[in-house]
Amino acid sequence: MLSFAEFVQEEGSPIYQQILLYVKRGIVGGRIVQGQELPSRRALSTLLGVNPNTVQKAYRLLEDEGLISSHAGAKSYITLQDSQLQQVAHELLERDIKGLVGALQQVGLTKEMAVELLNQYWE
Amino acid sequence: MLSFAEFVQEEGSPIYQQILLYVKRGIVGGRIVQGQELPSRRALSTLLGVNPNTVQKAYRLLEDEGLISSHAGAKSYITLQDSQLQQVAHELLERDIKGLVGALQQVGLTKEMAVELLNQYWE
Amino acid sequence: MLSFAEFVQEEGSPIYQQILLYVKRGIVGGRIVQGQELPSRRALSTLLGVNPNTVQKAYRLLEDEGLISSHAGAKSYITLQDSQLQQVAHELLERDIKGLVGALQQVGLTKEMAVELLNQYWE
């Protein structure tokens, strides 16, 4: 369901934010949930090799955004509507692609070179 | 040489690392070349709206990598060798492209969709 | 273990160095011994009325010298060996006494006057 290899630290940014992004991407991609159920804090913290508190913080932020719902002693569930999902997906893609395009343009690459690099690194 | 519009904060990561990356990309992209003066700590900090110490931290790391040279009371200069430039360029590109590919794969995109997005956002 | 009244600022020198010296003197004087816990960064900073970071800097230097040991999330402990203690004691005494002798000689005192002053101020 979740693989550690996918959890690449965007080095520098706080771990709880990396987890936040990771979970969001998993939700959008449909791979992090079994039905509507999120992995438990403890399971995810073990999987990612971080402190449970850190996962807890990410989950709390997700709850603040209204994407999931948590109750003490119970599992966490995804509560977002399809309309929200579209928006979250859009935010994520925009964030990712804009960051890269800006970076590649700064080093002077052309679009063709960028596409070639993308092909080369895709797998 | 440096324009504020180009300095987009990759939200989340430390400011000094953003500055570090920004300067490196400027070097690789040829906007900053060997022997050239860097903007002073104060000048750049004012331009970017951050504390002079934050710029200094980035400059010190650049100096640790041997890319620039700083001395008290004097300006800072770019001092990297051509052999280093290739390596820096490679590091930057790999870092940027790997980050994007990982993120896009996490949300479940195919390579074709990714290329299309890249074309769309390139400008 | 540490009392605020004992912490007299040697005006002029950096606070973190004063703390460094104070802890070293406590170790040499036997008030702080091997295996003992140090006061936490926050506790000592509150006691001395300085910023936690200032205490941390002193602690980090002590760790660099191998006199204490710190780990994130855990307390800091004294870890110096007996062989180190002799050396630290020697450094401290030499530093203190040389500083005084130099200062008194600069103002033109004779050794007899200096001894008399020492007796007078000892309490």
Added chain:
Amino acid sequence: MLSFAEFVQEEGSPIYQQILLYVKRGIVGGRIVQGQELPSRRALSTLLGVNPNTVQKAYRLLEDEGLISSHAGAKSYITLQDSQLQQVAHELLERDIKGLVGALQQVGLTKEMAVELLNQYWE
């Protein structure tokens, strides 16, 4: 008149404060002045191996305290009265001796050991 060997940096404190103390001690000890004349900023900076600006700062502080008088393009003269001299001498001695006594007591020395050390290091 002045010897570099006497200028021992009380490491850590600002250089201009060390110079300030050094000149005060020289005045009290009667060794720094020729008649009432202070060494020029340039002469003293060369002698001590520091920047003229740093000596300048120390001289300005001495002037602020009313101990010397400076005029552009002219030498600096000592202007303090005998009553002031007594006070300055007292301040200096008290500062020096109190600092040492506190330090030695912290390391657990007895008065007898302190006197012995003083004798041993006097020359």
Added chain:
DNA sequence: GTGGTCTAGACCACC
């Protein structure tokens, strides 16, 4: 609760 890091502002020494 612990220690570790990032950002900030003021000061220092030098040119």
Added chain:
DNA sequence: GTGGTCTAGACCACG
């Protein structure tokens, strides 16, 4: 003017 350091406060990750 320049770069370097010290103190400060808030935040992070961990136990």
